[in-house]
Amino acid sequence: MDPKMDSGVLQPGETLEHDYDLQKDLLPEEVVGIMDQLLCYETAWHEGYPLSQNLFTSVHLDRLLWPEPRILEEASFDRGKPASPMAMMNRILRAYCLALIKCCDRVIQTVTSRDYYEEEDFSTHTYNRSLLTQIDEAEIQQELSHCWEWLVGELGTQYNISNDLRRALESRLGFRQTLLSAMHQDATEPLNALDPLWRVTATFLGDMKSNHTLGQPVPEAFSPKLQRRLASTVPPRPVVEYTFDEAIQKMTLLCEHSLETIQAIDIRSSSAAGLLSFTWAFASHKPQPLAYPRALLASFIFGGPPEAFSSVLQRDLEELVFTEDTVLDPLNWTIEMSRSSLIPHDPRALIAKTIDDFLARISQCYAYLWSTLCQNRCRIRRMLCHSLREFDHLMADAEIFDNELHDLSKDTLSNPLMTWTYYHKLRQVEWVVQLGFEQEIYQPDELVGMYWWLSQIASSRYTVLEHILPFTRRRHARFAKKKQLREASSVGRTVDYVDAMVKEAKGTALLAGCLSTLYALLHYLKLLPVPERPYSAPALRYELRMKPFLLTVEPPTPPPFEEYRQKTHPLGDYDQPSSDNLSRSLKAMAADADDAVKMAKAEFAALKKLGAKAARCEAVEDAWKKNIASMLSSCVAAGIATSTVKAACSAHSGISRPPSLKVEMPEAWKRYHDWWVVPKVIN
Amino acid sequence: MSDAAPASADLRYEQYDGTKEAEFLPAIRQLISKDLSEPYSIYVYRYFLYQWGNLCYMALDASNKLIGVVVSKLEDHRSGTFRGYIAMLAVQEGYRGQGIATRLVKMAIDAMAARDADEVVLETEVTNTASLKLYERLGFLRSKRLHRYYLNGNTAFRLVLYLKEGTAVKMPQLLQQQALCGDEHGAQNPLLVNHDLVH
Numbered sequence A: 001m002d003p004k005m006d007s008g009v010l011q012p013g014e015t016l017e018h019d020y021d022l023q024k025d026l027l028p029e030e031v032v033g034i035m036d037q038l039l040c041y042e043t044a045w046h047e048g049y050p051l052s053q054n055l056f057t058s059v060h061l062d063r064l065l066w067p068e069p070r071i072l073e074e075a076s077f078d079r080g081k082p083a084s085p086m087a088m089m090n091r092i093l094r095a096y097c098l099a100l101i102k103c104c105d106r107v108i109q110t111v112t113s114r115d116y117y118e119e120e121d122f123s124t125h126t127y128n129r130s131l132l133t134q135i136d137e138a139e140i141q142q143e144l145s146h147c148w149e150w151l152v153g154e155l156g157t158q159y160n161i162s163n164d165l166r167r168a169l170e171s172r173l174g175f176r177q178t179l180l181s182a183m184h185q186d187a188t189e190p191l192n193a194l195d196p197l198w199r200v201t202a203t204f205l206g207d208m209k210s211n212h213t214l215g216q217p218v219p220e221a222f223s224p225k226l227q228r229r230l231a232s233t234v235p236p237r238p239v240v241e242y243t244f245d246e247a248i249q250k251m252t253l254l255c256e257h258s259l260e261t262i263q264a265i266d267i268r269s270s271s272a273a274g275l276l277s278f279t280w281a282f283a284s285h286k287p288q289p290l291a292y293p294r295a296l297l298a299s300f301i302f303g304g305p306p307e308a309f310s311s312v313l314q315r316d317l318e319e320l321v322f323t324e325d326t327v328l329d330p331l332n333w334t335i336e337m338s339r340s341s342l343i344p345h346d347p348r349a350l351i352a353k354t355i356d357d358f359l360a361r362i363s364q365c366y367a368y369l370w371s372t373l374c375q376n377r378c379r380i381r382r383m384l385c386h387s388l389r390e391f392d393h394l395m396a397d398a399e400i401f402d403n404e405l406h407d408l409s410k411d412t413l414s415n416p417l418m419t420w421t422y423y424h425k426l427r428q429v430e431w432v433v434q435l436g437f438e439q440e441i442y443q444p445d446e447l448v449g450m451y452w453w454l455s456q457i458a459s460s461r462y463t464v465l466e467h468i469l470p471f472t473r474r475r476h477a478r479f480a481k482k483k484q485l486r487e488a489s490s491v492g493r494t495v496d497y498v499d500a501m502v503k504e505a506k507g508t509a510l511l512a513g514c515l516s517t518l519y520a521l522l523h524y525l526k527l528l529p530v531p532e533r534p535y536s537a538p539a540l541r542y543e544l545r546m547k548p549f550l551l552t553v554e555p556p557t558p559p560p561f562e563e564y565r566q567k568t569h570p571l572g573d574y575d576q577p578s579s580d581n582l583s584r585s586l587k588a589m590a591a592d593a594d595d596a597v598k599m600a601k602a603e604f605a606a607l608k609k610l611g612a613k614a615a616r617c618e619a620v621e622d623a624w625k626k627n628i629a630s631m632l633s634s635c636v637a638a639g640i641a642t643s644t645v646k647a648a649c650s651a652h653s654g655i656s657r658p659p660s661l662k663v664e665m666p667e668a669w670k671r672y673h674d675w676w677v678v679p680k681v682i683n
Numbered sequence B: 001m002s003d004a005a006p007a008s009a010d011l012r013y014e015q016y017d018g019t020k021e022a023e024f025l026p027a028i029r030q031l032i033s034k035d036l037s038e039p040y041s042i043y044v045y046r047y048f049l050y051q052w053g054n055l056c057y058m059a060l061d062a063s064n065k066l067i068g069v070v071v072s073k074l075e076d077h078r079s080g081t082f083r084g085y086i087a088m089l090a091v092q093e094g095y096r097g098q099g100i101a102t103r104l105v106k107m108a109i110d111a112m113a114a115r116d117a118d119e120v121v122l123e124t125e126v127t128n129t130a131s132l133k134l135y136e137r138l139g140f141l142r143s144k145r146l147h148r149y150y151l152n153g154n155t156a157f158r159l160v161l162y163l164k165e166g167t168a169v170k171m172p173q174l175l176q177q178q179a180l181c182g183d184e185h186g187a188q189n190p191l192l193v194n195h196d197l198v199h
Helices: A028-046 A059-065 A088-112 A137-152 A154-158 A163-184 A194-214 A224-229 A244-261 A263-268 A272-283 A291-302 A306-320 A330-334 A347-373 A377-408 A416-438 A444-481 A485-524 A538-545 A561-568 A582-614 A618-651 B018-034 B042-055 B100-114 B129-138
Strands: A662-664 A680-682 B012-015 B057-060 B066-076 B082-091 B119-125 B141-146 B156-162
Touching: A028 A088, A028 A163, A028 A194, A028 A244, A059 A088, A088 A137, A088 A163, A088 A291, A137 A163, A163 A194, A163 A244, A194 A244, A244 A263, A244 A272, A244 A291, A263 A272, A263 A291, A263 A306, A272 A291, A272 A306, A272 A347, A272 A618, A291 A306, A291 A347, A306 A347, A306 A416, A306 A485, A330 A347, A347 A377, A347 A416, A377 A416, A377 B141, A416 A444, A444 A485, A444 A538, A444 A561, A485 A582, A485 A618, A538 A561, A538 B141, A538 B156, A582 A618, A618 A680, B012 B100, B018 B042, B018 B066, B018 B082, B042 B066, B042 B082, B042 B100, B057 B100, B066 B100, B082 B100, B100 B119, B100 B129, B119 B129, B129 B141, B129 B156
Parallel strands: B082 B119
Antiparallel strands: A662 A680, B012 B057, B057 B066, B066 B082, B119 B156, B141 B156
């Protein structure tokens, strides 16, 4: 047998069983060593590797879990042997292991309670072993406490163990206690206690890092052989090793991300746009949050009573199109529909019914969108492609509901539900394209087209916002005039918010337009190569690229290929431009790009001035500021590129290729902003 | 290319033939598994070669030694397209950089196109620049990024080449309306994921 083809094959002289003696009295430093190795394996599991390749190689965990213990006492290292008093160090390790297993159980429950992707995000396989699911957490906490008290108490101090080692053990027991408590909470319980728990857990990790060297590794307490006995059709696979420093770093991040998710509860009840910016900021962390904190966030977004999430949808409508509008007046829902065909329905009851019908129609798509944003970054892009289509399909329904509303409420924005739905669709189209830049989906010669498309979408979006803005301003002025201060202030916030979004959308459209023109220019100047691609045709590549948007019916839909080609090749083929006065045309293009980037910068600067609160991003103000700063830096870089090209075009009038220019494409990690691929043009 | 590199000029390119399984299958397995940390079982090879042996091409030297191989399949995909899939591609280390892999891939694509394929797809690791270059030079585009696609935790790009117009808007015959979350689930087949190449 070839071990490469059958990783389960026993080598000559190798036995199936490990030969580690579980009853052996452990030294304190060995206990620390084993605990720290377990933390490394726990990290690997959180990162997505199955238990068989990490924690389930622990001889200690194996003994505790198999055969399945019915009561806590059965989960011991000396199973089947006559009970004898356990050495205290072994007992401490056992308590740590029990809590570790229970933590894993909690993690699996949290992750599987939300949408996740097996193996891709996380592996929930337990190989038919129950992770102490039936054992009460309190019993395990009690065992941890007992060990802790022994350590810090008189008996412990009599034990021959250095203070440093005692503290090392204390911090590890403390870490398990707080982590288990933090993970035990869920969205249905009071959450004020959670915040300190995650903080303390992270602090313990810091302590553990500082005293890790006191531990003594016990490699024989881990055996990849154990994989052979797990209920699985998958052959044994290599054990995944992380260093202790990596483990501490990743687990600390897991605590920080988990801690951060708690904020979602408060934000959820105050602003839908705020929750959206929070969720994006969370999803944009680098490294990206692991499956557990993402599931935690999803449970805070969706958890609690059903009305908690549906109120987010209602708030979303209110913040964009119905601020202080009678359409959402709670009173409407208190009025009964007329029971007699002779008495007409009260319009308010009809409004309530129309809105309820719309909410019912959209709620699933809306929930899918939020669930999408809680996925891993690659999934977000792919699921948005589905989500945007659903929103696109909703437009026709929204129009019907709008027609109903039109007859019922005169002082309401025209087509509010369509406007809202369309706005959300456009944002998703933008995200799909922008995440495409971030995930390096597009090749350099595709950037002309993709930035052109992005600028089309963002332009449509600010057109939508500019439809909302004057109406909202008028409403604000009316309330202000009537000294209805609460209403005026509430509408004022929406004015600010829409205004901020206008600037953001305009800036996006302009910068995208600038880059599209700039890249086209670089092609005409033969500074960026276009691969030959003998097996493909431009029209087929266009179709493939636009696939996520082709099945949509509402504008902007991707134009026919010829039109697209014309937009992205304004002077004809890059190889053979057909302009009468090529150098003048090129100069004009360079000037256009230069103007666009200046205007884009002005829009982003104006957005910055409006502030995070206006953009309903106050909960993530730092991230918001950083994001704008990065967009502004992208503008500066694009400005340098366009002016370099512009100057070169002017200096070399009459020839199509300024000889001294060179283009460098930035590597993904060197960009100022993931969504803006700005070339470096060197003279 | 160093002077010592074996010349690719004398190579023959041949379609795989099931009657020669005994002669070539062990060599194919050896060549492909050499570059993979976790090789495929014999059944994976047979899955492809029994059904789509005519989409498998080999580069052989004068003494019939296997220098390179491409293994692929072609079938109806649930998206509604007739989809070609390049499953494995490998070239002996000493022969890399001479266009052998490109030629093998071209032969596979030609064969798929001749059988009326709508598209050709494959996955490759995001860090495998040699592989990305090879396919992108031919006309493949990256369509999506797949987080932790491989069992070793690595992320992949899906690469796609359309061969016919209208491929993007094809619909499954039975399922005209896609379920909301339906499309992505189960898209990853751990059997068919490894792609190793060629510098």
